[in-house]
Amino acid sequence: MPANNSPSPKSNPWFGVAMLLVGFIAGTVVTAEGNALPGWLKLPELPTKNTPAAVPTPPTPPSVPNPNPNPNPTPDTAAQDSLIPQVDSARDHIKGNTKADVAVIEYSDLECPFCKRVHPTLEQLINDDKNVQWVYRHFPLGPHKNAQKAAEATECAGSIGGPQKFWEMIDVIFLKGPDNLKLSERGEEIGVSAPKIQDCITAGTFAERVKEDMAGATAAGVNGTPSNFVVHIPSGRIQRVMGAQPLSAFRDAIEAVRSGDMPAPTAAAPSAAVVPVAPSPKARPTLYTVPIRVENWAFTPSSIRVKKGDSVTLRFVGTTGSHGVKIPALGIDVTINPDQKVEVVLPTDTTGTFPFACTVPCGSGHSEMKGMIIVE
Secondary structure (H helix, E strand, C coil), X not given: CCCCCCCCCCCCHHHHXXXXXXXXXXXXXXXXXXXXXXXXXXXCCCCCCCCCCCCCCCCCCCCCCCCCCCCCCCCCCHHHHCCCCCCCCCCCEEEECCCCCEEEEEEECCCCHHHHHHHHHHHHHHHHCCCEEEEEEECCCCCCCCHHHXXXXXXXXXXXXXXXXXXXXXXXHHHHCCCHHHHHHHHHHCCCCHHHHHHHHHXXXXXXXXXXXXXXXXXXXXXXXXXXXXXXXXXXXXXXXECCCCHHHHHHHHHHHHHCCCCCCCCCCCCEEECCCCCCHHHCCCEEEEEEEEECCEEECCEEEECCCCEEEXXXXXXXXXXXXXEHHHXXXXXXXXXXXXXXXXXXXXXXXXXXEECCCCCHHHHHCEEEEEEC
């Protein structure tokens, strides 16, 4: 067998030189910062020196029970409900049976989409139940720039064309929108003189009327639309149906106030009614009615607090027994019999505390019937 004369790698000097060159090239490539590697050379990624170890994510602490699971509880609205102005057939806009035992009082905004949604619901309600009346009152919201003048336009339409035109104006505004520049045009569409309705709007003839509606609602805590109050007129029981609720919600409320499953609204304990005041002086109500139940042997509420300069009416509602109330300093002297409602204007031009008591002498219980009016 012939001998292999090829030099072995170890004995071949050129092999050693080649290895040195390869090592030099590889070292240069690895240590040159910022130089891209040639595409044909793939080196493993080296760890960066002085890189801190990853901080483990701490475990999620167990949830702590909320000591107050309902931080915004629904307020008791019974005392506020009692401040809703009574239905007045000589002033209010009423649709349906004016002699009905139940009234649905709606505070509405003609630029409010939810008011538009509930409108046909209330229409159906009075068509289905002939013993329900629908009372429409204004509550134009500040952000709705067309709502105030639209409300005035409905009053103008009713004043010029008759009560039915008031409701027709609401319908057409909901249908086509409450554009302030087209209100006279909307009036003409329902048969009311465009120049007359425009003159009425421009003069602001019914601006105060709209504000009166709002003041009564604000006193009762209304701050949004649609706000609906289902009132059983004989008993005074009230249930709120807030927002654009379905027909069933109104029917349930009507059944509740008719059946007596809920008490009539009374003032909040301890037998005192404080007329709510809005945060802003401009938003404070200036026109409202305070109902006072008169029964054996108490006035409820027995303490009434109002602001100087407000326009306040006291409405004494007789339930049991005949009683008298006399407040000489305020010029008030009235008698209240059972099932009778007596209203008197409360003078608020002077601050002070004005006590009152029952003036009927007979019966020991009458001496306990005391109260006070505070004008501040």
